[in-house]
Amino acid sequence: MGLEDRRxxxxxxxxxxxxxxxxxxxxxxxxxxxxxxDRVLEVGTGSGYVAGRIDAETPARVVAADLNPHAVRQAREEGLETVRADLVSPFADAAFDAVVFNPPYLPTDPDNEWDDWMERALSGGEDGRAVIDPFLERVPRVLAPDGVVYLLVSSLTGVDDVVEEAGEHGFSAVAVADESFPFETLTVLELLR
Ligand SMILES: C[S@@+](CC[C@H](N)C(=O)[O-])C[C@H]1O[C@@H](n2cnc3c(N)ncnc32)[C@H](O)[C@@H]1O
Incomplete structure (x- = not known):
């Protein structure tokens, strides 16, 4: 099925x-x-695209997870081992060598109702970090001691704020990729302890 059909x-x-x-x-x-x-977890897998790329392009064992049941279904249809989960909650301590997350990051009105799944995919609360901050707090538990996190952030979210919050949870951050668009710059942070 093509992308338009999927949409x-x-x-x-x-x-x-x-x-x-x-x-x-x-x-x-x-x-x-x-x-x-190596075991890799993609949090918030959506369509399963990112997990599918890692599965196809590396020998690592990949697990995909999402809160959205429709996303879980689509990722399973793509042949991925997929779990319905809020962030990393069901996974064992130190279970993964790498965790990957493209979070909801758009700053949104405080009266936002979060009443549909696409809004949950996009909205990061008032400061854009309503999902990123709990992720940074909880991800160390499921990461192996020398594990790595790849986290996508936007200039709209405040990259420096995310780096500072990651530091609070024992991570040092390096930007390993970025791409600029008219209204934002996207950055991939590599987080290591
Ligand atoms: C920006 S989309 C990214 C989708 C996909 N990974 C991609 O890059 O195309 C964010 C995803 O995070 C999921 N999500 C939002 N809050 C979540 C949470 N608390 N736990 C797990 N997944 C969550 C959404 O359902 C959505 O699929």
Missing amino acids: DAEPEVYQPAEDSHLLADAACDGLADADEN
């Missing part, structure tokens, strides 16, 4: 866009030396 068939699932491509490229580059013993 029609799954209107409640975020379909691959520039941010998805940037994150997939950076994660695949960063995981170039992965082997079949």
Whole structure:
């Protein structure tokens, strides 16, 4: 099924866009030396595009997860091992060598009602970090000691604020990819402890 057909068939699932491509490229580059013993989690997989790229381009074992049941269905249809999950909640301690996330990051009105799945895919609350901050708090638990996080952020979200918050949770951050658009710059942060 092509992308346009998918948009029609799954209107409640975020379909691959520039941010998805940037994150997939950076994660695949960063995981170039992965082997079949490495385990990778994609949080918020949406269509499964990023997890599918990692699955196809690296030997690592990939698990996809999303809160949105429609996304879980689409990712499963793509052949991915997929779990319905709020961030990393169901996963065991130190279960993953890498965690990848293209989060909802658009700053939105405080009266935003979060009443449909596409809004949950896009909206990052008033400061854009309503999902990123809890992710940074919880992801260390499921990461192996030498594990890595690839996190997509936008200039609209405040990259420096995200780097500072990541530091609060023991991570140092390096920007490994970026791409500029008329209204924002997208950056992929590599987070290591
Ligand atoms: C910007 S979309 C990215 C989708 C896909 N990874 C991509 O790059 O094309 C954000 C995704 O995060 C999911 N999401 C939002 N809040 C979540 C949460 N608390 N736990 C898990 N997934 C969440 C949304 O359902 C959505 O699929």
